[in-house]
Amino acid sequence: MTSTIRIQAEGFEIAAEAAALTTGRADIGAVIAFTGLCRDEGGRLSALELEHYPGMAEAELARIAAQAEERWPLMGLTIIHRFGKIAPGEEIVLVLTASAHRRAAFEAAEFLMDYLKTHAPFWKREHLKDGTVGAWVEAKSGDDLAAERWA
């Protein structure tokens, strides 16, 4: 299985990442690309700043990816998570899953996102349009419930 995990400040190219999973093979029937974007929250935000725990972030994403591979017949999996300051409209995270059939690809992508939200050591803080640094984003109980669906 092609498995790619990257934590980086730079952006990413969905098309290139998808091509890296599928090029040269003819057994993949379904590819899901999930892109998480920075919202401006009704014009309030100038940026989100993402702090992460280097070393653990890579290890935790690898653990989450291994769980997905064990659970679904995947033929490829990519997780790219950015850190640093990210402007509204820019990408924060990319999750790609490839499988012979769509159900496995959909479920694995949802699982990866639910686990990533609740288990990957990243923290967001708001930067406001008025130039001040805002609050740390609070974890949502809905995300915990979403992750518990897979337990």
Add this chain to the structure above:
Amino acid sequence: MTSTIRIQAEGFEIAAEAAALTTGRADIGAVIAFTGLCRDEGGRLSALELEHYPGMAEAELARIAAQAEERWPLMGLTIIHRFGKIAPGEEIVLVLTASAHRRAAFEAAEFLMDYLKTHAPFWKREHLKDGTVGAWVEAKSGDDLAAERWA
């Protein structure tokens, strides 16, 4: 809502289609891109040939898209379905959904694919590696069950 439906013989560019949904706005938090690809079924196939019902195919995709828009708070939706001869490894269908949050985007994309598989007037037939024309692909009862989940 940005809604695009196309039925075409040519391929498509996922990145360009995704950019068309998201560029210039900062209220979208999640984009799902589902790509359905032609498999060679263990090396057996040289191509899949897709026949469709012109006129009805467009109308049916528009009806399915309208149902998704009614059901989920979408900010963008794209369906591109190809027809004609498609080689293993090539794309057959693209479904894009954009929303503020990931759950709506995931559910709408799954709904669209489940309905498309069972309601859109397209039919696949196999072309075999030995040069002969193979069988029409049979509908899967699993696809009907998947579509019934949303009823």
Add this chain to the structure above:
Amino acid sequence: MKLVYFAWVRERVGRTDEDLDLPDGIATVADLVRWLKGRGEEYAYAFENEAIVRAAIDHVHVKPDAPVLGAREIAFFPPMTGG
């Protein structure tokens, strides 16, 4: 009335479409199928398993009990396998 056929229904009937004047007494899609099956072996073959052939009237999926009155185009085809 225009009839159109797709995929293996088209192959069995041996044509993509045809214009037909329906006789009196054909009220529903099921009536139409029954009448078509009497028109020749190719139709009998195409509709041998009536339960599996799907129909659409003017681009909208319909059930066998749908009335054909006012229809411009009726299509017959196997279960869809798109996506």
Add this chain to the structure above:
Amino acid sequence: MKLVYFAWVRERVGRTDEDLDLPDGIATVADLVRWLKGRGEEYAYAFENEAIVRAAIDHVHVKPDAPVLGAREIAFFPPMTGG
């Protein structure tokens, strides 16, 4: 032992990391938190709601009853908000 802090736990403690020699009697993460809270106001503030602060030992999430023996690096941080 190396301790590292992230997000608002880091801000409240006032440092990103520190090397500490733990006294005897600290067996678990919960023991460590209790001891840290006695070291100064900044720790008391960071851990004022103990139930909300998460911990990891050597890059693996752990519960408060996890033993600290043999740990090289223990991290404290708020609930994650990535993705």
